[in-house]
Amino acid sequence: MNARSGNRPHCATIGGVPRFLFLLLFAVSACTAAPPAPPTPSPSADACPTGVEYAVAGEDAASGLRVLTLELTNCGTEALELEGYPSVTVLDADHAPLPVAVGRGSSGISAVEAFDTAPLPVTVRPGESAVTGLLWRNTYTDTSTPPVVGEHLELALTTGGPPQVFTPTREGDGTALTIDLGSTGELGLRPWTAAP
Template sequence: MSRLLFLLLFAVSACGTSQPVPPPSPSAEACPGGVEFTVKGTEAAMGLRVMTLEATNCGTETLELNGAPLVTVLDADRKPLPVTVRQGAAWISAVEAFDAEPQVVVVRPGESAVTGLLWRNTYTDITAPPVVGEHLEIAVAAGRPTQVFTPVGKSGNPRTIDLGSTGKLGVRPWTAVTP
């Protein structure tokens, strides 16, 4: 009997008017380090790969970026892979935008900047398995906090850094996103 009474009271209390639920407030988990990364596009042709990354300032302070982000390629277990990462791409392929002179990019809260990653998917060393990165550890600039980012495409599918046996990754300097 007491169980039936409890269920009846529960049902009656649930029928009243409900108060609107306030939207969740921003949290450190939703915006680690004040920056949120997204994949804006990928290109692949004849073994040359390019991934465009956008960094949105979801923090409260203005970011001043000069140069390229600091990037470490990580495996499925989030351990660093043997990949040499350098600003520019002349040492991999001639892609002018990657070798442009860095400019200071000011990113106010809510604004974004883009960078790019460039590599070759060439596999010439059969003594070791191909190097495939599934995550990236990124800092927008030296002295800024790093965060682990898992690249996914617009459809939600993972995007890997399939380096073959080259072990080389070029990083493009930051550029502003124009509205």
């Protein structure tokens, strides 16, 4: 009998750790459940309190004619069913309504095909968008009163729907855009269509 080993049984090791202890640690770690993944944060109600967001999707100005394309994005959880035209009120810098006649289609302001197409139903699912537009002339002929300049819009999906104030800004640089109606006092509306 070897005096150094005495009667102790031989114990195999793995990397200096007794084999039975290594197997025990391996078995325990294999049975331990992985920690649950943190829940995906749901969108905050504050991030989209009305369920819709507006943005300027395009602008065009030529020879006094103005076209402003507005995009609505459904940031809610339910699909929106749109048909016809939004409700639009032009507001001044203090959010007071301005005396502007808002008509459906081009309203005789100018022949613009997109404004005079027949309205069709549009379904806007969460995350999807629809567009509408504003059409007016910047003509100032009545110098007895100051020109009408709108800085904000009160928008609703349909007439009588809950309104939301929107301040148009240029996409890209955030420059404020005005509804510079001069002395014309007329605004045409494009019907809702699915965003391209």
